[in-house]
Amino acid sequence: xxxxxxxxxxxxxxxxxxxxxxxxxxxxxxxxxxxxxxxxxxxxxxxxxxxxxxxxxxxxxxxxxxxxxxxxxxxxxxxxxxxxxxxxxxxxxxxxxxxxxxxxxxxxxxxxxxxxxxxxxxxxxxxxxxxxxxxxxxxxxxxxxxxxxxxxxxxxxxxxxxxxxxxxxxxxxxx
Amino acid sequence: xxxxxxxxxxxxxxxxxxxxxxxxxxxxxxxxxxxxxxxxxxxxxxxxxxxxxxxxxxxxxxxxxxxxxxxxxxxxxxxxxxxxxxxxxxxxxxxxxxxxxxxxxxxxxxxxxxxxxxxxxxxxxxxxxxxxxxxxxxxxxxxxxxxxxxxxxxxxxxxxxxxxxxxxxxxxxxxxxxxxxxxxxxxxxxxxxxxxxxxxxxxxxxxxxxxxxxxxxxxxxxxxxxxxxxxxxxxxxxxxxxxxxxxxxxxxxxxxxxxxxxxxxxxxxxxxxxxxxxxxxxxxxxxxxxxxxxxxxxxxxxxxxxxxxxxxxxxxxxxxxxxxxxxxxxxxxxxxxxxxxxxxxxxxxxxxxxxxxxxxxxxxxxxxxxxxxxxxxxxxxxxxxxxxxxxxxxxx
Numbered sequence: 001x002x003x004x005x006x007x008x009x010x011x012x013x014x015x016x017x018x019x020x021x022x023x024x025x026x027x028x029x030x031x032x033x034x035x036x037x038x039x040x041x042x043x044x045x046x047x048x049x050x051x052x053x054x055x056x057x058x059x060x061x062x063x064x065x066x067x068x069x070x071x072x073x074x075x076x077x078x079x080x081x082x083x084x085x086x087x088x089x090x091x092x093x094x095x096x097x098x099x100x101x102x103x104x105x106x107x108x109x110x111x112x113x114x115x116x117x118x119x120x121x122x123x124x125x126x127x128x129x130x131x132x133x134x135x136x137x138x139x140x141x142x143x144x145x146x147x148x149x150x151x152x153x154x155x156x157x158x159x160x161x162x163x164x165x166x167x168x169x170x171x172x173x174x175x
Numbered sequence: 176x177x178x179x180x181x182x183x184x185x186x187x188x189x190x191x192x193x194x195x196x197x198x199x200x201x202x203x204x205x206x207x208x209x210x211x212x213x214x215x216x217x218x219x220x221x222x223x224x225x226x227x228x229x230x231x232x233x234x235x236x237x238x239x240x241x242x243x244x245x246x247x248x249x250x251x252x253x254x255x256x257x258x259x260x261x262x263x264x265x266x267x268x269x270x271x272x273x274x275x276x277x278x279x280x281x282x283x284x285x286x287x288x289x290x291x292x293x294x295x296x297x298x299x300x301x302x303x304x305x306x307x308x309x310x311x312x313x314x315x316x317x318x319x320x321x322x323x324x325x326x327x328x329x330x331x332x333x334x335x336x337x338x339x340x341x342x343x344x345x346x347x348x349x350x351x352x353x354x355x356x357x358x359x360x361x362x363x364x365x366x367x368x369x370x371x372x373x374x375x376x377x378x379x380x381x382x383x384x385x386x387x388x389x390x391x392x393x394x395x396x397x398x399x400x401x402x403x404x405x406x407x408x409x410x411x412x413x414x415x416x417x418x419x420x421x422x423x424x425x426x427x428x429x430x431x432x433x434x435x436x437x438x439x440x441x442x443x444x445x446x447x448x449x450x451x452x453x454x455x456x457x458x459x460x461x462x463x464x465x466x467x468x469x470x471x472x473x474x475x476x477x478x479x480x481x482x483x484x485x486x487x488x489x490x491x492x493x494x495x496x497x498x499x500x501x502x503x504x505x506x507x508x509x510x511x512x513x514x515x516x517x518x519x520x521x522x523x524x525x526x527x528x529x530x531x532x533x534x535x536x537x538x539x540x541x542x543x544x545x546x547x548x549x550x551x552x553x554x555x556x557x558x559x560x561x562x563x564x565x566x567x568x569x570x571x
Contacts, residue, residue, distance in 0.1 A: 032274065036226055037248060037270070037273060037566075037567055038270055038273035038355070038567070039352055040355075041273060041317070041354070041526075042354065043334065045336055045339075045340070048332055048333060048336045049333065049336030049337055049340060049374065050333055050336070050337050051336075051340050077248065078249055078257065079244055079246075079247060079248060079249060079250065079320065081247050081249070082218065082247050082248075086220055096206060110268065111267055111270065111364050112251070112255065114255065114258065115250050115251045115254070116251050116254065117249050117250060117251050117254055118250050118251070135355065136354055136355075137272075
């Protein structure tokens with residue numbers, strides 16, 4: 001990404017610029033929804049039901065392809081057969097990209113901890129930013145995770161080493 | 176080649192003058208000939224209800240072959256049940272068909288109760304029937320909304336999700352879980368209904384009936400919806416039965432078969448007065464219509480149960496450590512998606528020796544290669560939506 005290597009972001013930008021960039025990014029999260037299992041229905045309830053209405057948080061669901069998405073929500077059981085597809089679609093997303101792992105299955109395998117065909121956590125395949133516990137988590141939990149992610153995006157510095165790493169898609173350790 | 180030369184003088188095209196036109200037609204046909212196109216839908220596609228992958232071979236816009244690839248949601252249930260005790264399995268099988276979790280528990284618990292020779296008290300049976308019907312309403316309501324989404328109408332999807340919340344609130348109020356109640360115990364149910372639940376249930380049922388009227392007005396009576404669904408994906412009754420299609424999909428083909436009425440008696444359905452709806456057409460529209468009527472019928476059943484709810488305990492006397500005597504039993508019930516059955520083999524331990532799960536969606540999608548042949552691509556989505564399968568129910 002030229003912007004990072006030699007553009008304005010190669011040196012530390014001014015604070016208002018950082019604030020503005022982060023502010024715009026956090027309220028226009030295009031969310032690629034990877035509905036896999038039970039959690040997908042709760043995610044659908046969070047997105048489509050008038051009761052929860054996730055779009056008011058600035059999350060835009062249903063992008064045409066992962067190439068237009070900033071955020072991916074892995075909701076449900078990840079099986080070994082599914083892993084190549086998840087990896088490939090995650091790699092197609094442009095940087096910076098964020099991952100929310102929704103539900104116990106995506107976190108660690110959940111009730112299928114001893115199954116022969118279930119991947120024990122999607123973090124074995126792609127880096128995860130936010131984990132939502134629950135089986136399945138309520139839609140409010142997903143809304144909470146999005147708000148947490150937005151707070152985090154707002155606090156990200158631009159131009160420092162961590163951010164360059166983040167924009168290159170490398171996992172960042174956040175204290 | 177130049178256009179000035181007459182076609183008969185082109186090299187390799189020495190033909191008699193009278194046969195020029197057929198040759199031109201042949202050349203045109205060769206130029207316009209299109210090869211088959213392989214279209215891959217899924218495993219991540221909004222219309223496939225999860226992770227069904229469909230490899231479709233297209234000629235122009237017509238499907239000439241469709242091949243469902245399943246297994247993206249295979250979690251190995253039948254193996255996992257061999258390493259769980261009976262109460263633990265209830266937790267697990269909630270998640271087979273994640274929309275109607277409570278209805279999944281019932282046949283397994285029945286199988287265990289039959290092996291142990293325990294009969295749940297009447298109030299427990301009534302509560303089970305209530306919650307089964309509520310989960311049926313919640314499941315079909317999602318279908319009623321999403322079917323509009325499949326043919327391009329966005330509003331019904333919002334309605335479906337909105338009114339479904341009322342039913343989920345009821346299930347949560349009674350069991351503590353919105354999605355996966357895990358409320359059945361061998362010998363009864365965990366708790367009695369909470370205070371005020373029955374009044375809330377009546378209010379919610381009224382909302383559901385109003386919502387059904389809305390769906391009827393907006394979708395069933397809609398010309399565009401009818402044009403998209405009528406005559407699309409017709410399942411002949413005999414063929415459907417041969418493929419093992421069950422539930423509302425088969426009833427929409429005119430087969431009057433409902434395990435709640437025709438099967439071995441279970442829960443308290445023999446005390447209830449309900450009608451099994453069928454439709455003669457067997458197309459996508461008929462499947463929508465039958466499910467809509469079934470929702471109303473479920474509401475009727477719930478109201479009947481609320482009126483005549485038996486009093487008494489909700490748990491029978493069961494030992495603290497549940498050991499099921501050796502034996503084999505097959506229990507099948509009418510789930511929202513169709514016929515669901517468990518074949519439980521017990522060797523007298525705290526867990527089953529082997530459990531065979533017959534889930535409805537697996538057989539329902541087995542007709543897809545036959546059904547999708549000759550359809551247009553947009554109709555594929557209509558048929559997928561109207562068959563209404565859940566991927567967890569297919570792959571288990």
